[in-house]
Amino acid sequence: MLITRECDYGVRIVRALAKGEKMCVNQVCEQEGLTPAFVYKILKKLEKKDIVKSFRGSNGGYALKRSIEELTLLDIYLAVEPDFYMIECMNPGKPCVHNREDCGCKVHKELERIQNVLLKELSAKSIGEIMAGTVSEEKE
Numbered sequence: 001m002l003i004t005r006e007c008d009y010g011v012r013i014v015r016a017l018a019k020g021e022k023m024c025v026n027q028v029c030e031q032e033g034l035t036p037a038f039v040y041k042i043l044k045k046l047e048k049k050d051i052v053k054s055f056r057g058s059n060g061g062y063a064l065k066r067s068i069e070e071l072t073l074l075d076i077y078l079a080v081e082p083d084f085y086m087i088e089c090m091n092p093g094k095p096c097v098h099n100r101e102d103c104g105c106k107v108h109k110e111l112e113r114i115q116n117v118l119l120k121e122l123s124a125k126s127i128g129e130i131m132a133g134t135v136s137e138e139k140e
Contacts, residue, residue, distance in 0.1 A: 002086050002118075003077065009034055010042050010080040011073060014127060017052065017064045024061040042080060049079035068131065074122035086115050 012032040017023060023031075025039050043062055046052045053065040064071075077084055089096030089108060098105040 002084065004081055006038075006042055006080045007077045007084075009038060010046060010076045011127075013039060013042055013046065014051065014064065014068070014071065014076055015131065017062060018068050018127065018131060020064065022055060022061040022063040028062070045080050046076070049075075051075065051079055068128035069126050071127045072123045072125065073127070073130070074119060076127075077122065086111055086118070090115055 009032075012034065013028055016028045016031045025036050025043070028034065029036050029039055043052060043054070047054055047062075047065075050065050051071065052062050055061050055063070066075075083091055083093075085091045088094055089098075090111060096105060096108050098108065
């Protein structure tokens with residue numbers, strides 16, 4: 001699946017840290033109902049992509065390194081799952097055998113269009129906007 005459990009947990013971790021306060025892993029786990037081993041794994045990925053920062057020592061913990069006003073769902077998903085594709089054939093590293101240059105696959109082309117729309121939508125609102133609920137929905 002495109003949006004994995006790890007991606008979901010990444011968003012939940014950012015949500016827990018959204019107030020700007022430093023939190024220990026146990027606090028994040030308690031607030032979001034997550035397990036420490038999984039949270040540590042995801043925090044390492046988020047830290048590697050400069051979304052969170054860690055503090056060592058007895059008063060250690062984690063805090064957001066970037067503002068929730070500049071972070072999007074796509075930022076978090078890509079930090080947690082760099083190979084973020086709807087299906088495997090969308091990954092350029094694993095080309096679809098049915099989508100050759102001599103005869104392009106029409107299904108692949110449609111999925112590619114949908115993937116592009118999804119990526120655009122996942123980056124359309126900041127986490128801050130989503131959490132505040134202040135962005136008005138587009139009217140039809």
